[in-house]
Structures are given as structure tokens and as C-alpha cells.
Amino acid sequence: MKILIAGGGTGGHVFPGIAVAEELKRMRRDCDVVFVGTRRGLEAQAVPEAGFRIRFVAGSGFSRTRRWTWPWAALVNLAGLLQAFVLVLTENPRVVLGTGGYVSAPVAFAARLLGRPLILQEQNSVPGLANRMLARIASEVHLSVLEARSYFPRRDHLKITGNPVRAHILTGDREAALREFKLEPGRPTVFVTGGSQGASRINDAALDMLRRLKGRVDLQCLLVTGRSEFEKVKAAVQKDALPATVLPFVKNMHMAYAATDLVVSRSGAMTLAEIAVCGLPAILVPYPHAAHNHQQDNAANLVDRGAAVLIPDAELNGERLAKDVANLLADRQALSRMSSNARLFARPDAAARIARSLLHWAEGGGEPDGEEPVAGGGR
16 A cells, blocks of 8 residues: 655644654555655755655746746646656555655645545645645645634535654653753752744744853753754853854754753644644744734644743744743743643644554545534634
């Protein structure tokens, strides 16, 4: 039994697919999972490292600021659509899962035109353009939160499933994690990250926060900078003898979460899904230039449930961050409540539910038993 998973570009589109693929292999060893992505996306490295085969098609996004590149992007995507037809015919999957990103569109169109069931998974509170378009022809659409349903005119095939998180995220050991990141046992750890590419504003605010709290608040920091700012931030930490371990990126996220008492991060959908599953309190700084401001909506899901504190990007500075970090670390009961609220938001079975649905469609089934369509209604 072969299942195709298309999506990529960023971790938010890649790791949900990997989480589902791992569940598929756990449920059925004879399941052959093949990924489709681009050679430039994160999937080109992450998928083989996870032990799955990947094939590539051409793909390009349409820049909102450089519209003069649109004709070229259209040609690239047309070539990708032709490649996708050939790929679907040669791989001959029984069902296709699209996890978003521009690479998913040509594969999804090819799959439906060739008669394969198409399942979509949408990570964000504000769905991406590709998934909104593809939902019209999809067999089933899995949403992360109920609020996303209003963006889809057709609702009879919508499911509220949550974001798939890899099972190993919960396997980290705190003592081993503290040793791995050269952190001290017994001190609260603040994990600061701007995502896989890093975030200059978060890095600068974190450095200023550490300078302000040094000697006043007992804490240590795991500061993940992104590759471009690693040397600069590391030099500043060493110069001022700040209590921080600085890394350009973290490969073993399960260990980073295990060492953490409080997270400071952007509000990408998969980051929020992981910290919710791990029950971690958070200070969220939504990326203001995300498409349709979807990170603001993502963050609201945790903030409104009492699981996180919000700092708008325009208000982020060392003083504000230091104040919020100090207040939260001083109130262990508040941190405990936030942790409990985060776990209530989490959907740790999301990957398994999507995997079961894929197997159901692959075996020739229609509407999966026990899955109720999302009702209509406004947002």
C-alpha cells in the first residue's frame, strides 16, 4: 500500500507530514510512504533523515513584494504540474496527503485529476491559499482549530483534528537535556527561539533581557539564534558573561523542550502544537509579516485559553521581555496553570487520527466511521 505526502518549504509543512508518516508505519509495516517536495525546501534534508523516500518536483511561490517575478513562478509551477502528473502515474499511490506550501498544489491537482483521494491538513488558524483552493476538490480536510472552518465555503468534509506532532517530542529526559545543553540543574530554563531561520528582534530582546535580569533573577537561557546571527549573539553572551547556551539551531527539539520551564518564541502553528503537547508555558511574539497575519490568530488560541502571554512584535524590547519573564518565573502557580491549560489545548492523537483516515481511504472507504463533519456557522 503506497501513500504520497506532498508539502514542504518550511518545518510547519514538513514535520506534520513526517509525524503522520511515522504513525502510518507504526500502524501498517507494509505501508510505503513517499514524500514529494522541492530540492530547496527543508524537506530535502528532513525527510531522508526521518527514514523516508522523497521525490522532487519544480515549485515556486508568488512573492507579494516582487510581482515582476510572477510570470517566471507561473512557468516553474506549470513545469511542476507536468512533473506531478508523471510522478503520480509512476508511484501510483492509493491516496495523497497535502500538508500545504506551494509544492503541494501541483501534486494535489494531479492526484484528483487521476482519480486518487486527496486529504488535506491545515496547520494554521488562518488557512493558506493553497489549501483554501484545494479544499474545493479534496475528499477530506483536517483542521488544527475550529476557528479555521469559516475560511472554507464547503464544510461537509472538514474535521477538527489538531496538528500532528511527532511522538518522540515527548521522549526527552530533563537531566540528560541539561547536560546536553550545558545548563545547570535546579535553575529555571527559558528557551528562546525565533524558529528555524531565527529572528533578529527576538535575539536582540533576549540579550537585553538577560543583561537586565543578570544577578537579579535566577534563570538560565537556551538561546537558538538561527545561523545568520549565531556568531554575533554568541560573542555578546561571552562578552557580558550572560547565563545562556547559544546555538544556531536545535536538532533534538525533544531535549530542548525537556530542559525548558518557559518558552519565548514566534507563534508558528507547529511550534504551538509542540509546546502545548509538552505543557510548556509560553511568551509568544507573532511574526507580523506572516501571510494574513495568521501567527496572531495562532497565538490567540493559547493566549485566550490562559496558556501563554502575548507580546506584539512592535512592543518587543528587552525591558518588556525582562518584566514578563521575571513575573512568570516568580509565580510558580501561574506557570503551573499555564502548563495545564496548554495540555488542554493539545491534541496528541492528531497524527494517529489522520493516519487512520488515510488508511481508510487507501482501502477504498468513503467517510471514515466515527468522524463527524464540522458544522457550519460563523467565525
